[in-house]
Structure formats: structure tokens, C-alpha cells
Amino acid sequence: METQETPGQTRIASAARSRTEGCIRFIAKLGAASTLSAEDEQAIADLCQDPRSVPAKSHLIREGDNPHNVLLMMEGWAARYSLVSDGGRQITAILLPGDFCDLHVTILGRMDHSIIALTAAKVAFIPHKVMQDLPINRPEVARALWRATLIDEAVLRQWIVNIGRRTASERIAHLFCELHARLKLVGLVEDGQFDLPLSQDVIADALGLTNVHVNRMLKNLRAEGIIALKEGELTILDLKRLQKLAGFDASYLHREMLVKQ
Amino acid sequence: MPRFYLHISDGTLFSEDQEGSEFHDIEAARRAAIVGLRDVMSAELKDGQINMAAFVEVEDEDHQLVMTVPFLDSVEVLTKHHRRPKK
Numbered sequence: 001m002e003t004q005e006t007p008g009q010t011r012i013a014s015a016a017r018s019r020t021e022g023c024i025r026f027i028a029k030l031g032a033a034s035t036l037s038a039e040d041e042q043a044i045a046d047l048c049q050d051p052r053s054v055p056a057k058s059h060l061i062r063e064g065d066n067p068h069n070v071l072l073m074m075e076g077w078a079a080r081y082s083l084v085s086d087g088g089r090q091i092t093a094i095l096l097p098g099d100f101c102d103l104h105v106t107i108l109g110r111m112d113h114s115i116i117a118l119t120a121a122k123v124a125f126i127p128h129k130v131m132q133d134l135p136i137n138r139p140e141v142a143r144a145l146w147r148a149t150l151i152d153e154a155v156l157r158q159w160i161v162n163i164g165r166r167t168a169s170e171r172i173a174h175l176f177c178e179l180h181a182r183l184k185l186v187g188l189v190e191d192g193q194f195d196l197p198l199s200q201d202v203i204a205d206a207l208g209l210t211n212v213h214v215n216r217m218l219k220n221l222r223a224e225g226i227i228a229l230k231e232g233e234l235t236i237l238d239l240k241r242l243q244k245l246a247g248f249d250a251s252y253l254h255r256e257m258l259v260k261q
Numbered sequence: 262m263p264r265f266y267l268h269i270s271d272g273t274l275f276s277e278d279q280e281g282s283e284f285h286d287i288e289a290a291r292r293a294a295i296v297g298l299r300d301v302m303s304a305e306l307k308d309g310q311i312n313m314a315a316f317v318e319v320e321d322e323d324h325q326l327v328m329t330v331p332f333l334d335s336v337e338v339l340t341k342h343h344r345r346p347k348k
Binding site for chain 1: 267268274276294296300308
């Protein structure tokens with residue numbers, strides 16, 4: 001178990017108390033890889049104002065919609081997905097607290113996929129205009145957001161590798177390693193344990209597997225003593241073995257930038 | 262929608278489905294059992310081994326067994342082959 005405080009946690013501890021947890025998490029995520037001034041942090045906090053509560057299983061936005069806002073996950077989980085002609089669903093991203101759902105989506109004008117809340121969530125809806133002005137008013141914040149977008153793309157690349165070239169058990173192991181690393185950055189992992197509000201169906205749709213196969217592979221990971229999964233809570237009992245099984249190399253998440261601070 | 266539990270036995274172990282999934286009806290659950298078996302078995306096949314005795318048990322919401330789908334019912338096994346055409 002790692003006892004060392006992560007840079008994310010340090011940020012969270014130092015952030016102003018009056019800001020909501022979701023907002024502090026978002027600042028932690030963006031600030032982790034950059035040198036943001038107090039004014040920059042305030043500009044980010046302003047982005048997170050008045051988040052709307054969204055019930056589980058409701059759509060944040062649908063394919064074909066004309067997006068007017070950039071969505072920011074303050075609390076809860078969401079998934080980006082596309083449907084195929086037989087009704088099958090491919091999840092192409094799991095969005096965690098502190099994640100943007102498409103930073104530059106307003107530029108494109110029409111959604112080419114849908115985003116659904118997997119849990120009850122709090123989402124900030126940021127007007128396109130605000131995002132447009134950000135590079136002029138707060139270049140460091142814009143740079144931090146740009147970096148976040150590049151990392152989202154890196155995650156997507158790894159998902160392609162995962163689905164295209166890894167076995168079922170490796171895919172699940174990789175997903176768990178990634179969620180662990182991403183959640184840790186926003187201070188949502190405690191002693192290798194975190195909330196995993198993903199049903200077997202969602203895991204299956206994210207990994208291109210059937211739910212029977214997911215059930216079978218989860219059983220393997222449990223039987224091997226690598227994970228424990230109970231009532232939506234995942235405990236990674238042996239992170240080294242999980243990472244080895246997945247062939248997980250966290251460098252694509254570009255956390256090395258954290259060390260520079 | 263009703264919930265069904267799809268437990269799979271593939272020779273290596275019996276994997277109980279503790280969570281279950283919602284299906285439109287029992288036919289949809291049977292379909293998922295078949296597709297699931299094919300999915301698991303094709304992965305085994307890629308690893309160079311296949312257990313023909315594998316099956317999926319389908320339980321309803323009350324954990325009553327409603328059907329067993331043997332792997333061999335989920336695929337058609339063909340043994341016919343074609344000879345090289347004569348020149």
C-alpha cells in the first residue's frame with residue numbers, strides 16, 4: 001500500500017474550503033500538471049459554479065444534439081457511447097469526477113456520440129463563450145485544459161489497444177488499473193479501495209465483451225486474490241499482479257508532470 | 262424488466278453471477294446465455310483449449326433455475342470438409 005500523499009491530495013488539502021469537493025477535485029486534476037496561480041484557480045472555480053444534479057441513467061447529451069455548453073463532471077460517473085445497428089453499445093470513455101465531457105465539442109456543432117450518467121451526478125454546464133475567452137484571459141488555465149484533452153486522447157488510444165489486442169482478463173485488469181490511477185489523481189482512492197459503480201453490462205460494453213464473459217473473468221481475478229469486489233466497491237489486493245496481468249504502463253496518463261512541481 | 266442471473270461453468274470453474282442483468286424476457290436471457298457462451302469459448306479457443314462440457318445456468322429473480330444452456334447447443338459443430346478440386 002502506498003502511504004505517500006499524492007500531489008492531488010496535497011492540492012485538495014491546500015484548496016480553499018469554501019469550494020465544493022467536485023470543484024476542488026477539478027482544480028487538483030488540472031493543477032497537478034501545471035503551475036496555476038491563485039487567480040487561475042479562481043477562474044477554474046468559476047467554471048464549476050451552479051452544477052446541475054442529474055439522475056442516474058439519464059442522458060447528458062445525445063448523438064445528433066447541438067451542444068451549446070461544455071460539460072464538466074463535478075460528481076458521479078458517466079459514459080460516452082455509440083450504438084451499432086443491431087442495438088449493441090460500445091462505451092468509448094468512462095468519465096470520472098473532474099473530467100470534461102468533450103472540451104471542444106461546441107466547435108464541432110453536432111454530437112457524434114451520446115453521454116449517459118452512470119450514477120447520480122453533478123454536472124457543470126459551461127457556456128461555449130466562456131471556454132472561447134479562456135485562452136485570452138487565462139492562458140495557463142487554457143494550457144492545462146489542452147493538456148487534459150491530450151491525455152483524454154491518450155486514454156482513448158490505450159482503449160483501442162486494449163480492445164484490439166488484449167485478452168478478456170487483460171482488458172478488465174487494464175481498465176481497473178486505469179480507473180485506479182485516474183481516481184487516485186482526484187483523491188478518490190483509499191488504501192487501494194474505490195467505488196466502482198459499473199455494472200457487468202457497462203464493463204462488458206466498455207471492453208467489447210459479453211456480460212457472461214465479464215462475470216467469468218471477474219471470478220478469475222477474485223479467485224486469484226488480485227481483487228475483491230463487493231457492493232460496488234473494488235479493492236485491489238495486489239496492484240503489482242494486476243498491473244503485470246494488464247501490461248499496464250501508466251505513462252500514457254502523463255502523471256510524470258506531477259513530479260515536476 | 263426482469264432480472265436474470267447467468268452462471269457459467271467452463272470446466273475450470275463455476276462462476277456465479279452475483280449481480281445479474283435485466284432482460285426484456287426469458288428469451289432475451291437465453292439469447293445472452295448463448296452469445297456469452299460463444300464469447301467465453303472463442304476466447305478459450307484462441308488460447309488453444311476448449312471445454313465442450315461448458316454450460317450456462319439461467320436463474321430468475323428469485324434464484325430459481327429456469328434453464329441450462331449447454332455450450333454444444335449454442336454452436337453448430339460441422340465436420341464436413343471440402344477436398345481440393347481435381348485439376
